Amino acid sequence: MRYRDDNKVEAIFDATVQLINEIGFSDTSISKIANRASVSARRFIFAMRTKRICSTKPT
Numbered sequence: 001m002r003y004r005d006d007n008k009v010e011a012i013f014d015a016t017v018q019l020i021n022e023i024g025f026s027d028t029s030i031s032k033i034a035n036r037a038s039v040s041a042r043r044f045i046f047a048m049r050t051k052r053i054c055s056t057k058p059t
Contacts, residue, residue: 009047011037 015036019028034041 008037008039008043012039012044012047 012033015033016028019032019036023032030044031041034044037044039047
């Protein structure tokens with residue numbers, strides 16, 4: 001993945017964690033994550049596939 005894409009993926013992870021902590025997993029939608037991360041929902045789906053995958057950040 002290119003550096004620019006890595007920044008987007010990191011933004012998606014950060015947004016997911018923030019939203020789950022704020023409003024819970026069930027109320028966190030892909031569109032809310034995408035908006036918080038400043039990416040399109042399509043980009044989120046391409047990078048992550050689901051919010052469950054996104055909520056478990058690799059080390």
